[in-house]
Amino acid sequence: MTELVWEERIYAKGKHINRYPFGELVSLFFNARSQLKTDPASPKTLLELGCGAGNNLWFFAENGFQCVGIDASETACQLARTRLQERGVSAEVLCMNFDELDNLKGQFDFIIDRAATYCADFETRRRWWDKALRLLKPGGIVISVNFDKSSIWYQKSVSEPGFARQIAPDTFTDFAYGALVDTGVSHFVDVDSLQALFAELETLNILHHQCNSVFLAESDYRYSELIYIGRKYG
Amino acid sequence: MKAFDEIWDSIYASGHINRYPWDAVVSFVFRHYPRHKAKSAVHILELGCGAANNLWFCAKEGFQVTGVDASEQALLHARQRFAQEQLNGQFLQENFTALSIADHSIDLVFDRASLTCTPYWVIEQTIQEVYRILQPGGRFLFIPYADTHSSASSGIFDPAQRMVTNISAGTLVGVGQISFISLNDIKTLFPASHWQFIQIERTEHTNLLNPQHPVHAEYRVIVEKKGSPL
Numbered sequence: 265m266t267e268l269v270w271e272e273r274i275y276a277k278g279k280h281i282n283r284y285p286f287g288e289l290v291s292l293f294f295n296a297r298s299q300l301k302t303d304p305a306s307p308k309t310l311l312e313l314g315c316g317a318g319n320n321l322w323f324f325a326e327n328g329f330q331c332v333g334i335d336a337s338e339t340a341c342q343l344a345r346t347r348l349q350e351r352g353v354s355a356e357v358l359c360m361n362f363d364e365l366d367n368l369k370g371q372f373d374f375i376i377d378r379a380a381t382y383c384a385d386f387e388t389r390r391r392w393w394d395k396a397l398r399l400l401k402p403g404g405i406v407i408s409v410n411f412d413k414s415s416i417w418y419q420k421s422v423s424e425p426g427f428a429r430q431i432a433p434d435t436f437t438d439f440a441y442g443a444l445v446d447t448g449v450s451h452f453v454d455v456d457s458l459q460a461l462f463a464e465l466e467t468l469n470i471l472h473h474q475c476n477s478v479f480l481a482e483s484d485y486r487y488s489e490l491i492y493i494g495r496k497y498g
Numbered sequence: 499m500k501a502f503d504e505i506w507d508s509i510y511a512s513g514h515i516n517r518y519p520w521d522a523v524v525s526f527v528f529r530h531y532p533r534h535k536a537k538s539a540v541h542i543l544e545l546g547c548g549a550a551n552n553l554w555f556c557a558k559e560g561f562q563v564t565g566v567d568a569s570e571q572a573l574l575h576a577r578q579r580f581a582q583e584q585l586n587g588q589f590l591q592e593n594f595t596a597l598s599i600a601d602h603s604i605d606l607v608f609d610r611a612s613l614t615c616t617p618y619w620v621i622e623q624t625i626q627e628v629y630r631i632l633q634p635g636g637r638f639l640f641i642p643y644a645d646t647h648s649s650a651s652s653g654i655f656d657p658a659q660r661m662v663t664n665i666s667a668g669t670l671v672g673v674g675q676i677s678f679i680s681l682n683d684i685k686t687l688f689p690a691s692h693w694q695f696i697q698i699e700r701t702e703h704t705n706l707l708n709p710q711h712p713v714h715a716e717y718r719v720i721v722e723k724k725g726s727p728l
Contacts, residue, residue: 283524284518284519284521284524284555285518285521286521287518287519287520287521287522288521288703290518323518455706467707468707469705469706469707470706470707471703471704471705471706472702472703472704472706473701473702473703473704474701474702475699475700475701475702475718476699476700477697477698477699478681478698478699478700479695479697479698485697485699490706
Protein backbone atom coordinates (compact mmCIF):
# COMPACT_ATOMS: atom_id res chain seq x y z
CA MET A 265 0.00 0.00 0.00
CA THR A 266 1.39 3.34 -1.05
CA GLU A 267 0.05 5.09 2.05
CA LEU A 268 2.16 2.82 4.29
CA VAL A 269 5.20 3.43 2.13
CA TRP A 270 4.87 7.17 2.65
CA GLU A 271 4.35 6.74 6.41
CA GLU A 272 7.08 4.22 7.12
CA ARG A 273 9.75 4.85 4.52
CA ILE A 274 9.42 8.59 4.09
CA TYR A 275 7.76 10.84 6.68
CA ALA A 276 8.63 8.74 9.75
CA LYS A 277 12.26 8.78 8.59
CA GLY A 278 12.31 12.55 8.28
CA LYS A 279 12.34 12.63 4.49
CA HIS A 280 10.29 15.01 2.32
CA ILE A 281 9.51 17.32 5.25
CA ASN A 282 8.92 20.37 3.09
CA ARG A 283 8.56 23.70 4.89
CA TYR A 284 7.63 26.10 2.06
CA PRO A 285 4.97 25.83 -0.64
CA PHE A 286 5.85 24.54 -4.11
CA GLY A 287 6.55 27.57 -6.31
CA GLU A 288 4.48 26.29 -9.20
CA LEU A 289 1.51 25.86 -6.87
CA VAL A 290 1.78 29.45 -5.59
CA SER A 291 1.55 30.77 -9.16
CA LEU A 292 -1.15 28.30 -10.24
CA PHE A 293 -3.26 29.09 -7.19
CA PHE A 294 -3.03 32.88 -7.61
CA ASN A 295 -3.84 32.60 -11.33
CA ALA A 296 -6.74 30.18 -10.82
CA ARG A 297 -8.29 32.23 -8.01
CA SER A 298 -9.60 34.75 -10.53
CA GLN A 299 -11.25 31.92 -12.51
CA LEU A 300 -13.42 30.66 -9.65
CA LYS A 301 -17.12 30.80 -10.47
CA THR A 302 -18.38 29.74 -7.07
CA ASP A 303 -20.94 31.71 -5.09
CA PRO A 304 -18.99 34.78 -3.88
CA ALA A 305 -21.18 35.01 -0.77
CA SER A 306 -20.08 31.61 0.59
CA PRO A 307 -16.86 31.30 2.64
CA LYS A 308 -13.79 30.40 0.56
CA THR A 309 -12.76 26.80 1.22
CA LEU A 310 -9.99 24.51 0.03
CA LEU A 311 -9.25 20.79 0.28
CA GLU A 312 -5.73 19.47 -0.23
CA LEU A 313 -5.44 15.77 -1.04
CA GLY A 314 -2.19 14.39 0.40
CA CYS A 315 -1.14 17.51 2.30
CA GLY A 316 2.11 15.94 3.55
CA ALA A 317 3.95 18.11 6.08
CA GLY A 318 1.58 21.03 5.42
CA ASN A 319 3.96 23.22 3.42
CA ASN A 320 1.20 24.23 0.97
CA LEU A 321 -1.63 24.23 3.49
CA TRP A 322 -0.31 27.13 5.60
CA PHE A 323 0.12 29.18 2.45
CA PHE A 324 -3.52 28.61 1.39
CA ALA A 325 -4.74 29.32 4.93
CA GLU A 326 -2.67 32.53 5.07
CA ASN A 327 -4.42 33.65 1.90
CA GLY A 328 -7.87 33.58 3.41
CA PHE A 329 -9.12 30.06 2.72
CA GLN A 330 -10.72 27.74 5.25
CA CYS A 331 -8.59 24.68 4.60
CA VAL A 332 -8.86 20.96 5.11
CA GLY A 333 -5.83 18.79 4.43
CA ILE A 334 -6.00 15.01 4.36
CA ASP A 335 -3.09 12.59 4.42
CA ALA A 336 -2.93 8.88 5.22
CA SER A 337 0.37 9.30 7.08
CA GLU A 338 -0.07 10.03 10.79
CA THR A 339 3.47 11.43 10.96
CA ALA A 340 2.78 13.83 8.09
CA CYS A 341 -0.46 15.00 9.75
CA GLN A 342 1.38 15.74 13.01
CA LEU A 343 4.08 17.66 11.15
CA ALA A 344 1.44 19.61 9.26
CA ARG A 345 -0.36 20.60 12.46
CA THR A 346 2.92 21.78 14.00
CA ARG A 347 3.83 23.78 10.90
CA LEU A 348 0.41 25.48 10.80
CA GLN A 349 0.87 26.46 14.43
CA GLU A 350 4.35 27.84 13.71
CA ARG A 351 2.91 30.00 10.94
CA GLY A 352 0.08 31.16 13.20
CA VAL A 353 -2.76 29.97 10.97
CA SER A 354 -5.41 27.33 11.44
CA ALA A 355 -6.57 24.52 9.18
CA GLU A 356 -8.09 21.10 9.72
CA VAL A 357 -5.73 18.18 9.15
CA LEU A 358 -7.33 14.72 8.95
CA CYS A 359 -5.56 11.40 8.84
CA MET A 360 -7.46 9.43 6.20
CA ASN A 361 -6.89 7.75 2.86
CA PHE A 362 -8.51 8.76 -0.43
CA ASP A 363 -11.06 5.90 -0.32
CA GLU A 364 -12.43 7.43 2.88
CA LEU A 365 -13.34 10.68 1.09
CA ASP A 366 -16.96 9.46 1.35
CA ASN A 367 -16.83 10.34 5.03
CA LEU A 368 -15.67 13.88 4.48
CA LYS A 369 -18.29 16.60 4.74
CA GLY A 370 -18.07 20.02 3.17
CA GLN A 371 -18.10 21.86 -0.12
CA PHE A 372 -14.89 23.31 -1.48
CA ASP A 373 -13.89 26.09 -3.88
CA PHE A 374 -10.58 24.39 -4.59
CA ILE A 375 -9.35 20.81 -4.55
CA ILE A 376 -5.57 20.60 -4.74
CA ASP A 377 -3.61 17.49 -5.68
CA ARG A 378 0.09 18.30 -5.83
CA ALA A 379 1.26 14.91 -7.02
CA ALA A 380 -0.75 12.94 -4.46
CA THR A 381 -3.38 10.94 -6.36
CA TYR A 382 -0.80 9.75 -8.91
CA CYS A 383 -0.06 6.87 -6.54
CA ALA A 384 -2.56 4.38 -8.00
CA ASP A 385 -3.77 3.01 -11.32
CA PHE A 386 -6.27 4.85 -13.48
CA GLU A 387 -9.38 2.95 -12.28
CA THR A 388 -8.58 3.57 -8.63
CA ARG A 389 -7.91 7.23 -9.33
CA ARG A 390 -11.25 7.54 -11.14
CA ARG A 391 -12.96 6.13 -8.05
CA TRP A 392 -11.14 8.62 -5.77
CA TRP A 393 -11.90 11.58 -8.00
CA ASP A 394 -15.54 10.49 -8.19
CA LYS A 395 -15.70 10.88 -4.44
CA ALA A 396 -13.58 14.05 -4.37
CA LEU A 397 -15.50 15.89 -7.09
CA ARG A 398 -18.74 15.49 -5.11
CA LEU A 399 -17.07 17.76 -2.57
CA LEU A 400 -16.32 20.48 -5.16
CA LYS A 401 -18.70 23.44 -5.36
CA PRO A 402 -20.23 24.22 -8.76
CA GLY A 403 -17.76 26.64 -10.38
CA GLY A 404 -14.98 25.30 -8.13
CA ILE A 405 -11.50 24.47 -9.42
CA VAL A 406 -9.24 21.41 -9.36
CA ILE A 407 -5.46 21.74 -9.66
CA SER A 408 -3.88 18.32 -10.17
CA VAL A 409 -0.17 17.67 -10.71
CA ASN A 410 0.67 14.36 -12.41
CA PHE A 411 3.73 12.54 -13.66
CA ASP A 412 3.68 12.25 -17.41
CA LYS A 413 4.71 9.71 -19.98
CA SER A 414 7.51 11.79 -21.44
CA SER A 415 9.26 11.45 -18.06
CA ILE A 416 12.53 9.57 -18.05
CA TRP A 417 11.15 7.33 -15.28
CA TYR A 418 8.25 6.22 -17.48
CA GLN A 419 10.57 5.73 -20.46
CA LYS A 420 12.85 3.54 -18.35
CA SER A 421 9.88 1.65 -16.90
CA VAL A 422 8.73 0.53 -20.33
CA SER A 423 12.12 0.00 -21.96
CA GLU A 424 14.68 -1.04 -19.34
CA PRO A 425 14.32 -4.65 -18.09
CA GLY A 426 14.17 -4.83 -14.29
CA PHE A 427 13.82 -1.07 -13.79
CA ALA A 428 10.24 -1.24 -12.46
CA ARG A 429 7.33 -3.65 -12.09
CA GLN A 430 4.12 -2.94 -13.97
CA ILE A 431 0.91 -3.52 -12.02
CA ALA A 432 -1.69 -1.93 -14.32
CA PRO A 433 -1.75 0.07 -17.56
CA ASP A 434 0.74 2.99 -17.27
CA THR A 435 1.22 2.12 -13.60
CA PHE A 436 4.50 0.92 -12.04
CA THR A 437 6.11 0.19 -8.69
CA ASP A 438 9.41 -1.14 -7.22
CA PHE A 439 11.64 1.32 -9.08
CA ALA A 440 15.27 0.20 -9.06
CA TYR A 441 16.87 3.66 -8.87
CA GLY A 442 16.17 7.35 -9.47
CA ALA A 443 13.66 9.78 -8.01
CA LEU A 444 10.86 7.22 -7.54
CA VAL A 445 12.74 4.67 -5.41
CA ASP A 446 10.77 3.79 -2.28
CA THR A 447 7.78 5.97 -3.16
CA GLY A 448 5.32 3.14 -3.85
CA VAL A 449 3.14 3.21 -6.96
CA SER A 450 3.31 5.77 -9.80
CA HIS A 451 0.71 6.26 -12.51
CA PHE A 452 1.83 8.13 -15.63
CA VAL A 453 -0.55 10.21 -17.76
CA ASP A 454 -0.74 11.87 -21.14
CA VAL A 455 -3.13 14.65 -22.20
CA ASP A 456 -5.82 12.13 -23.23
CA SER A 457 -5.80 10.07 -20.05
CA LEU A 458 -5.74 13.24 -17.98
CA GLN A 459 -8.83 14.55 -19.73
CA ALA A 460 -10.51 11.15 -19.26
CA LEU A 461 -9.68 11.29 -15.55
CA PHE A 462 -11.42 14.66 -15.24
CA ALA A 463 -14.07 14.10 -17.93
CA GLU A 464 -16.81 15.86 -15.96
CA LEU A 465 -14.83 19.10 -15.58
CA GLU A 466 -14.37 22.01 -17.97
CA THR A 467 -10.66 22.04 -18.82
CA LEU A 468 -9.16 25.48 -18.16
CA ASN A 469 -5.54 24.63 -18.87
CA ILE A 470 -3.03 21.82 -19.23
CA LEU A 471 0.60 22.66 -18.58
CA HIS A 472 3.69 20.60 -19.12
CA HIS A 473 6.48 21.30 -16.61
CA GLN A 474 9.80 19.59 -16.98
CA CYS A 475 13.25 19.95 -15.55
CA ASN A 476 16.35 18.17 -16.80
CA SER A 477 19.91 18.06 -15.59
CA VAL A 478 22.14 19.08 -18.47
CA PHE A 479 25.31 18.67 -16.44
CA LEU A 480 25.72 15.91 -13.91
CA ALA A 481 27.70 16.33 -10.74
CA GLU A 482 26.01 15.89 -7.37
CA SER A 483 22.64 14.76 -8.63
CA ASP A 484 20.70 13.64 -11.65
CA TYR A 485 17.53 15.62 -11.08
CA ARG A 486 14.70 15.27 -13.56
CA TYR A 487 10.97 15.51 -13.56
CA SER A 488 8.23 15.81 -16.10
CA GLU A 489 4.72 16.71 -15.01
CA LEU A 490 1.36 17.43 -16.58
CA ILE A 491 -0.71 19.89 -14.61
CA TYR A 492 -4.46 19.84 -15.06
CA ILE A 493 -6.63 22.83 -14.14
CA GLY A 494 -10.36 22.29 -14.48
CA ARG A 495 -13.63 23.77 -13.26
CA LYS A 496 -16.89 22.12 -12.27
CA TYR A 497 -19.84 23.08 -14.48
CA GLY A 498 -22.87 24.84 -13.08
CA MET B 499 20.40 49.47 -22.93
CA LYS B 500 20.80 50.19 -19.27
CA ALA B 501 22.32 48.20 -16.46
CA PHE B 502 19.05 48.83 -14.62
CA ASP B 503 15.81 49.21 -16.55
CA GLU B 504 13.57 51.67 -14.64
CA ILE B 505 10.54 49.69 -15.80
CA TRP B 506 11.12 47.66 -12.64
CA ASP B 507 10.55 50.69 -10.41
CA SER B 508 7.11 51.12 -11.96
CA ILE B 509 6.41 47.36 -11.86
CA TYR B 510 7.09 47.33 -8.11
CA ALA B 511 5.22 50.60 -7.55
CA SER B 512 2.16 49.15 -9.28
CA GLY B 513 2.02 46.29 -6.79
CA HIS B 514 4.08 43.39 -8.20
CA ILE B 515 4.97 42.21 -4.71
CA ASN B 516 5.90 38.54 -4.44
CA ARG B 517 5.35 37.25 -0.92
CA TYR B 518 6.51 33.65 -1.12
CA PRO B 519 10.00 32.36 -1.88
CA TRP B 520 10.79 30.60 -5.17
CA ASP B 521 11.19 26.89 -4.48
CA ALA B 522 14.46 26.70 -6.42
CA VAL B 523 15.89 29.18 -3.90
CA VAL B 524 14.53 27.24 -0.92
CA SER B 525 16.12 24.02 -2.18
CA PHE B 526 19.43 25.79 -2.93
CA VAL B 527 19.72 27.32 0.54
CA PHE B 528 18.75 24.19 2.47
CA ARG B 529 21.02 21.91 0.43
CA HIS B 530 24.09 24.11 0.14
CA TYR B 531 24.52 26.25 3.26
CA PRO B 532 27.79 25.43 5.11
CA ARG B 533 27.12 23.00 7.94
CA HIS B 534 30.24 23.82 9.97
CA LYS B 535 28.90 27.21 11.09
CA ALA B 536 25.92 28.32 13.13
CA LYS B 537 23.06 29.40 10.85
CA SER B 538 23.28 32.93 12.27
CA ALA B 539 26.91 33.10 11.03
CA VAL B 540 25.99 32.04 7.49
CA HIS B 541 25.74 35.15 5.31
CA ILE B 542 23.45 34.97 2.26
CA LEU B 543 23.26 37.67 -0.41
CA GLU B 544 20.58 38.06 -3.08
CA LEU B 545 21.13 40.00 -6.29
CA GLY B 546 17.90 41.70 -7.31
CA CYS B 547 16.00 40.93 -4.12
CA GLY B 548 12.85 42.79 -5.16
CA ALA B 549 10.36 42.89 -2.30
CA ALA B 550 12.51 40.29 -0.48
CA ASN B 551 10.21 37.26 -0.70
CA ASN B 552 13.28 35.00 -0.91
CA LEU B 553 15.27 36.76 1.81
CA TRP B 554 12.19 36.70 4.05
CA PHE B 555 12.48 32.91 3.98
CA CYS B 556 16.27 33.01 4.65
CA ALA B 557 15.84 35.39 7.58
CA LYS B 558 12.94 33.33 8.99
CA GLU B 559 15.22 30.28 8.93
CA GLY B 560 17.84 32.15 10.96
CA PHE B 561 20.42 33.13 8.33
CA GLN B 562 22.14 36.51 8.03
CA VAL B 563 20.87 38.25 4.89
CA THR B 564 21.76 41.08 2.50
CA GLY B 565 19.63 42.13 -0.43
CA VAL B 566 20.76 44.25 -3.36
CA ASP B 567 18.36 45.92 -5.76
CA ALA B 568 18.55 49.03 -7.93
CA SER B 569 14.84 49.71 -7.47
CA GLU B 570 14.02 52.07 -4.62
CA GLN B 571 10.37 50.97 -4.73
CA ALA B 572 11.31 47.31 -4.26
CA LEU B 573 13.55 48.05 -1.29
CA LEU B 574 10.82 50.14 0.31
CA HIS B 575 8.59 47.04 0.35
CA ALA B 576 11.46 44.81 1.47
CA ARG B 577 12.36 47.00 4.47
CA GLN B 578 8.71 47.38 5.41
CA ARG B 579 8.09 43.63 5.43
CA PHE B 580 11.22 42.96 7.50
CA ALA B 581 10.22 45.67 10.00
CA GLN B 582 6.68 44.28 10.27
CA GLU B 583 7.89 40.77 10.97
CA GLN B 584 10.80 41.93 13.16
CA LEU B 585 13.43 40.32 10.97
CA ASN B 586 17.01 41.52 10.52
CA GLY B 587 18.36 42.20 7.07
CA GLN B 588 20.58 44.62 5.22
CA PHE B 589 19.26 46.17 2.00
CA LEU B 590 21.52 48.01 -0.45
CA GLN B 591 20.44 50.13 -3.39
CA GLU B 592 23.51 49.48 -5.53
CA ASN B 593 24.62 48.31 -8.94
CA PHE B 594 25.54 44.64 -9.10
CA THR B 595 28.93 45.44 -10.65
CA ALA B 596 30.22 47.48 -7.67
CA LEU B 597 28.99 46.09 -4.38
CA SER B 598 30.00 47.62 -1.04
CA ILE B 599 30.65 44.14 0.34
CA ALA B 600 33.99 42.91 1.68
CA ASP B 601 36.04 40.29 -0.19
CA HIS B 602 35.44 36.61 0.71
CA SER B 603 32.66 37.54 3.17
CA ILE B 604 29.58 35.77 1.75
CA ASP B 605 28.66 32.06 1.98
CA LEU B 606 25.83 31.84 -0.57
CA VAL B 607 24.75 34.18 -3.35
CA PHE B 608 21.65 33.77 -5.45
CA ASP B 609 20.08 35.52 -8.41
CA ARG B 610 16.54 34.52 -9.34
CA ALA B 611 16.16 36.01 -12.81
CA SER B 612 17.45 39.50 -12.11
CA LEU B 613 20.82 39.33 -13.90
CA THR B 614 18.94 38.05 -16.95
CA CYS B 615 17.27 41.50 -17.07
CA THR B 616 20.65 43.20 -17.62
CA PRO B 617 22.97 43.43 -20.66
CA TYR B 618 25.45 40.60 -21.16
CA TRP B 619 28.42 42.75 -20.10
CA VAL B 620 26.70 43.42 -16.76
CA ILE B 621 26.23 39.67 -16.28
CA GLU B 622 29.95 39.10 -16.98
CA GLN B 623 31.09 41.85 -14.60
CA THR B 624 28.62 40.84 -11.89
CA ILE B 625 29.91 37.26 -11.92
CA GLN B 626 33.42 38.64 -11.29
CA GLU B 627 31.98 40.66 -8.41
CA VAL B 628 30.25 37.56 -7.01
CA TYR B 629 33.59 35.75 -7.23
CA ARG B 630 35.22 38.55 -5.23
CA ILE B 631 32.69 38.58 -2.37
CA LEU B 632 32.22 34.80 -2.04
CA GLN B 633 34.23 32.71 0.38
CA PRO B 634 36.33 30.08 -1.37
CA GLY B 635 34.00 27.07 -1.39
CA GLY B 636 30.99 29.40 -1.37
CA ARG B 637 28.22 28.71 -3.85
CA PHE B 638 26.22 30.80 -6.31
CA LEU B 639 22.78 29.98 -7.73
CA PHE B 640 22.31 31.70 -11.10
CA ILE B 641 18.84 31.53 -12.72
CA PRO B 642 18.69 33.18 -16.15
CA TYR B 643 16.01 32.74 -18.79
CA ALA B 644 17.10 30.20 -21.38
CA ASP B 645 17.45 30.81 -25.10
CA THR B 646 14.77 28.13 -25.67
CA HIS B 647 12.19 30.51 -24.13
CA SER B 648 9.40 31.45 -26.59
CA SER B 649 9.83 35.14 -25.78
CA ALA B 650 13.46 34.96 -26.98
CA SER B 651 12.30 34.84 -30.59
CA SER B 652 9.41 37.30 -30.33
CA GLY B 653 11.22 40.63 -29.86
CA ILE B 654 14.04 42.71 -31.29
CA PHE B 655 17.54 41.35 -30.69
CA ASP B 656 20.34 43.86 -30.15
CA PRO B 657 23.58 42.03 -31.02
CA ALA B 658 25.82 44.63 -29.33
CA GLN B 659 24.20 44.18 -25.90
CA ARG B 660 22.98 40.63 -26.60
CA MET B 661 19.54 41.56 -25.34
CA VAL B 662 15.98 41.21 -26.61
CA THR B 663 13.57 44.16 -26.30
CA ASN B 664 9.96 44.80 -27.38
CA ILE B 665 8.95 41.24 -26.53
CA SER B 666 5.51 40.58 -28.00
CA ALA B 667 4.76 36.96 -27.09
CA GLY B 668 5.34 34.36 -24.40
CA THR B 669 5.46 34.85 -20.64
CA LEU B 670 7.87 37.82 -20.68
CA VAL B 671 5.73 40.53 -22.28
CA GLY B 672 5.99 43.82 -20.38
CA VAL B 673 9.15 43.16 -18.38
CA GLY B 674 11.53 45.24 -20.53
CA GLN B 675 14.92 44.06 -21.78
CA ILE B 676 16.06 40.42 -21.38
CA SER B 677 19.34 38.56 -21.96
CA PHE B 678 18.51 34.97 -22.93
CA ILE B 679 21.32 32.60 -22.01
CA SER B 680 22.55 29.47 -23.77
CA LEU B 681 24.36 26.47 -22.34
CA ASN B 682 27.48 27.69 -24.12
CA ASP B 683 27.18 31.10 -22.45
CA ILE B 684 27.00 29.38 -19.07
CA LYS B 685 30.19 27.46 -19.75
CA THR B 686 31.95 30.68 -20.84
CA LEU B 687 30.66 32.78 -17.94
CA PHE B 688 32.08 30.39 -15.33
CA PRO B 689 35.65 29.50 -16.41
CA ALA B 690 37.16 26.36 -14.89
CA SER B 691 40.06 28.43 -13.52
CA HIS B 692 37.68 30.07 -11.01
CA TRP B 693 34.55 27.97 -10.72
CA GLN B 694 33.39 24.40 -10.40
CA PHE B 695 29.97 23.41 -11.71
CA ILE B 696 27.74 21.72 -9.15
CA GLN B 697 24.51 21.70 -11.15
CA ILE B 698 23.10 22.85 -14.47
CA GLU B 699 19.39 22.20 -14.93
CA ARG B 700 16.97 23.54 -17.48
CA THR B 701 13.33 23.92 -16.49
CA GLU B 702 10.68 24.28 -19.18
CA HIS B 703 6.99 25.05 -18.74
CA THR B 704 4.78 24.59 -21.81
CA ASN B 705 1.17 25.69 -22.13
CA LEU B 706 -0.49 22.82 -24.03
CA LEU B 707 -3.92 24.41 -24.45
CA ASN B 708 -2.49 27.45 -26.22
CA PRO B 709 -2.15 26.33 -29.88
CA GLN B 710 1.30 27.95 -30.10
CA HIS B 711 2.55 25.92 -27.12
CA PRO B 712 4.57 28.80 -25.63
CA VAL B 713 7.54 27.69 -23.53
CA HIS B 714 8.86 29.42 -20.42
CA ALA B 715 12.44 28.20 -19.99
CA GLU B 716 15.14 28.94 -17.44
CA TYR B 717 18.47 27.53 -16.35
CA ARG B 718 19.25 26.77 -12.73
CA VAL B 719 23.02 26.83 -12.41
CA ILE B 720 24.93 26.21 -9.18
CA VAL B 721 28.68 26.92 -9.15
CA GLU B 722 31.26 26.78 -6.40
CA LYS B 723 34.15 29.23 -6.05
CA LYS B 724 37.36 27.24 -6.24
CA GLY B 725 39.83 27.18 -3.34
CA SER B 726 39.69 25.98 0.27
CA PRO B 727 37.39 27.75 2.75
CA LEU B 728 39.11 30.52 4.71
